[in-house]
Amino acid sequence: MKYDFSARTRTLMNSPLLSIRTQTRRGSIISLAEELPAEELFPLPLLAEAASTVISADAQALQYGDPEGYGPLREWLGNDWLRGKGVHIPQGGILLTTGSQQAVDLLSRVYIDPGDRVLVENPTSPGFLQALQMQGAVIIPAPGDHDGLLPEHLRELIVRNRPKALFAAPSFTNPSGILWSLERRKEVLELCISHNVLIVEDDSYGDLHFQRQNRIASRYPSLYALENAGEGGHVLYIGSFSKTVAPALRTGWAAGSRELIAVMAAAKGMADWQSSSLNQRLLYHLLHASAFDLREHIAMLNREYNTRLKLMVELLKRPAWKDCSYNLPSGGMFLWVSLPDGLDALVLLKNALRKGVAYLPGPLCTADGSGSGYIRLNFSHPGRDELLLGMNLMSEAISEFTARS
16 A cells, blocks of 8 residues: 655654664664663662552552643642742643653644744754654744853844744753853743743753752743743743653653643643553652652762763864864753864764764754754763763764865
8 A cells, every 4th residue: 555644754754863763773883862861870779669569559550540640740740849940830730741752742733833933942952843843833943152042033033933932941952052041041031921932941951960059940940930920821841750760761741831731631632641650650659759869869960971071072182073162061961063164964974873873963953954064972871981982983983084085
C-alpha cells in the first residue's frame, strides 16, 4: 500500500536529528549530541527500593490514574518544590506530563493553529522547533546576547508579527547555555504582558547551576514567579525530573492558569489518557518518603557536571580548536561552539561520525536553518574517559577536514 502521510511528517522524517539519534544509539558512537544526564549518577539503590515498596504496597499503582497525574506528587510539586523557587501555583494549575517535551507538544496542539506566528530564541531547543513545525506554525527567531533576548528587537518582532506565543528557556538556554539577567527577564515579561503574548517558559535545566551561591531562585527568578499572576497569567511554566533524577521516569510538568491546564489535560486524555501512574508513584515515594534528598542530589550533579565542563574546555585548547570560540556557561548541559570560518557543521559531522563521535549541528537549533558555523556539545552524559576520547576524535575530525580544505 502507498501511504499518504500528512505534509507535516516530512519535517519529522527528514530531520538530521533522527539520523543522529539512530546512529548514536547503536552503541558504537560516542555521543556529545544528545540531551542526556549521566546514568552512573542515577540514585539506583533508592529507586529500586521505591519501586519495590510502591508495587508491593498497593495494586492501585498499576491501575489507570487521572490524566492530570498522581495527586500527591502534584501537591508535593506545587506546595514544596516549586514554592521553594518562588512559584505559587493556583489550585488545579499543575499537569504532570511525559517529560517536558510532551508539555510543549500539548500546548502547541491546543494553542497554535497552522499559520500562527510564534517567537523562539535564536538559537533554540530542537524540541521546540519540532513540536511547532508539526503544528504548522510560522516560527520567527528572536535575537539575543549574553544577557538574554534583546528587548528592542523583541518589541519590533511583536509589533510586526503579532505572535501568539514566545517559547524560551531563560535559565541555561538550550543550546547556548545563556542565563538571562534579571533585568532582561523583567523587560521580556513586560513586553509580552503588554502585547498579550503567552510565554512558554522551559526550566528543565534551571537547577543545573554550577556557581556556588545561595538563593539562586531569588537572583534569577522564573518569568512565572516574576509575574506572580495566578489565574489569567501570561506564562506557562514547564519543567522535568529527567535531567535531575532519571529520564526513564518520564515525568515532567506544566504549571499555569487552571483554564490553560484544563485544556492541555483534555488534550493529554486524548493522546495517552495519562502518564505512567507507576512511575509517578515511584518518584513521589523517592522524593517524599525515602532517604533521598533531591537538593543534595542536584548539588552532587552540579559538582560533577562542572568538572566535566572544565575538562571539555581544557580539551578545546588543543591546536585543532584554535580558531573556535565559545562563551563559558554557568550551568546546563551544553557548550555552544563557534567553528572557524569555512567549517560547516553538517559537513564536518559526516567526518566525525566516521571517526566514531557525534555532536549536534547548529542548523538543527535554528528556525531558519542558519547556524552552520556552530555545534552543540553535551558534557553531562559522557564519563570523563569517554569525554576525553570523544573530544580527541573530534580533534582528529576537524584536523583532517581542515587539511583537505
